[in-house]
Amino acid sequence: MQDFTPESAAGPQPGRWPRRLIVGVAAVALLALAVSSLFADGGAHTLDRQIMLLLRNPQAPDDPLGPHWFEDVMRDMTGLGGIGVVVGGGLLFAGYLWLRRRRGDVLILAGSLAGAQLISAVSKLLVARPRPDLVSHEAQIYSASFPSGHTLMATVTWVTFAMLLAADFEDRRVRDYLLLIAWITAIAVGCSRVYLGVHWPSDVLAGWAIGALWMVVLSRLVPRLRGR
Structure with missing residues (x-):
């Protein structure tokens, strides 16, 4: 997913698919950990609670650190x-x-964002996990908790922006920098959701994982996202 060099006529460049495979395996592992919290009373869900409380004043859990x-x-x-x-x-x-x-890229952008929003909405509807009630919410909420829609959409949106914008640059360092900024943004959004008390950490893990998997799938189906 992070390789933007053009593919040769003979097929994928050596090393590109393993990189995507690593991202995909890592995303599946994160998603599995997140899903386990839905069924565990004393396992991952306990970790959810511990992480959320670590970000709050021990004497006043409604007060973020x-x-x-x-x-x-x-x-x-x-x-x-x-x-x-x-x-x-x-x-x-x-x-x-x-x-x-780049009219075709406009369609790719629209499909990427619309697909991610649909995945988020359907997942929330199917899982229907309540929002955290352990601490006060420091931001408005409008939907179910799992997965974190903000995290999922931030991951897909900013990574899609980076991958499409990278086509305008020859320098590999610039393209890698764009992706780095995109992932930093996605990480910051996810962390903010836990800090503000509106999502369990496992909701955020699921948002990152599903967003990453969606980008891996798109990068395999849409050659434009793999090279110029």
Whole structure:
């Protein structure tokens, strides 16, 4: 998924599929760990609770650790996976692709984001996990807990942006940097969801895992996401 060099006529470049395979295996492992929390009373779910409480004042669980300004920073971070940023950013980036006469990439972008949103909605509906009630919520919530929709959408949105934007650059270091920024953003969004008390850590793990798996699938089905 992170290799953007063009494929040769003979087939995939050596080493590219193993890299995607590693990402896929890691994502499946994270997803399995996240799913286990749905069925374990004393296993992974206990870890969920321990991690969430570590981010709160021991004397006042409704008070997140850190100064008030840091809570505002976390709310800013969580917004990077929100529907407003995803749709707004997607439209702005689609305009850039259109001006670059990359009309096919506009469709790829739309399919990537719409597919991820559908996966998120269906997963939430099927699992129907309640939101955490261990601590107070520092952000508004509108849907079920598993998986974290903000985390899933941040992963897919920013990684898709990076993969499509990378086609405009020859320098491999620039392309790797774009992907690095995308993944850092996705990680920050996921961590903010736990910090704000609106998701269990396993919800976030599932969001990262499903988002990564969706990008692996797309990169196999859409050659445009693998090279110029």
